[in-house]
Amino acid sequence: MQPPVFTRALLAPRYWPAWFGVAVWFLLAQLPYRIQFYLPHLLIPYLKRNKKRLNQAQTNLRLCFPELSDKEREDLLYETLYSTAMAIFETGIAWFWPKWRLRRLFSISGVEHVEAALKDGQGALLLSMHFTTLDIGSAMLGLYVNYDGMYRPHRNKVYDYMQKVRREAYAPGGTAFSRDNVRGMISRLRQGRMIWYAPDRDLGEKISVFVPFFGVQTATVTATAQFARLGRAKIIPFTQKRLPNGKGYELIIHPPFENYPTGDEYEDALRVSKFMEDEIRKIPGQYFWAQPRFKTRPEGEPRLY
Template identity: 50%
Template structure:
């Protein structure tokens, strides 16, 4: 995909409100990191009050996945989760606009040697990630230290798409954006020995998925990870990230490649993936995107788990 280019059409009056909002956000994120964490938690508290749909979905997911917790414990976890979501709004802007050295000081990276070894071997890598609320800033911090290509879906607003792509790609000019549906292009990059960020932890429907347990619940899990690894002759390296509680930044961990993957069947592979997802989420549950309808697709005969959207 070509690099994003500024167009004169972005100066049209219909884009002025977005320019104004982006300009205000740019000014806010010049504040110290601690202030941005405070503002993010405040935004999360507001979302808890006013974003009923997001709060309801996240609360139901937490009840499904952590039934052993009391109602009070889950409510505290929900509040922390929405606070993390609020912080993510400012982390997005930080990753787009902070000077690179300022941003780099927040990175605490472990396991980079696994990616470096694969690069020396000319081995493609599927960097298997999760939809943590720290997704945007985690990708930026890792991108400063190693070339990572990413799956990409074009935004409906052309100006926002330009700002987003420019902000993401500035950290490593060798990185490429791959259209989410461009399977052939992704496989070509993997066979060329590149590393591609990919997250298989959302419900993309039953067409390309199989049902395997996640927290004891049958969840539609995409089989693409196995297909990409096999056809792209690529390693699968789990990747986790965490916002550190002491305010010192972010812990990014590239785990060793999964052994014997792909395995004997796509179902077995998807089960392994979901088991890894469970372990990762139990370590840092408050920073996951619980507002996603992860169990939206149901096996035949099972009732829907989520209420209709308001």
């Protein structure tokens, strides 16, 4: 696997604003964590200007939490916006903090589940989801688990380079795969590697089945079971939680799925969806709701966004 390569083309004047942004990001990351914990409140008015994302978050919360009052959903929306803004600072921490400093910020449990798989020589999909703490959780995981990851290439070449470089630094020896590199993922799983994987995106009906997610029929990819079967791999979920009042994080590696996959696409997708829903319900304000999760609809149903 070739490491990401820095080229002189990235120094072209059109990329100077992006490099300036990286420098500012680095400097902000050096602030004490307690200060960074409260700064996101200042960014919420700017996030609200993105009407498309705001509408997606509001629609998703309305669909997924119909039992809440308007005031309760408005409070949950604010918490979601705070978490989205905090993700900017948490990504800076994940990218730029030394490992000794990051280690002081969290506790971890369940490492024995990964160790057992490694002892058996078996690879695993480290099942995650798009909490706003995605990057910092992945960096924390990398201090204890050597794994490969998946990422979506970015149009901005500087950001794409930084994203790949820093994410590969989370776990020494790890590789950040483009999400369409299916063959590479299966090969690494068969070699006994751990691979970070988050299937909670709407990727269209062709590679999905509709299963309930918060009571809404949702296009859910069938690839999780396919990767487990073709890669002869376990499914080991992990989640992370931001603690209140700037007290850090908890990272939990859950027991592996038993009797998975079953060979039934619907039941296998439903099991993943049910796990994700259960975990999101514990900390709904930390999930990234500003995405078109319900964009693909079953035949005959109207668009939701």
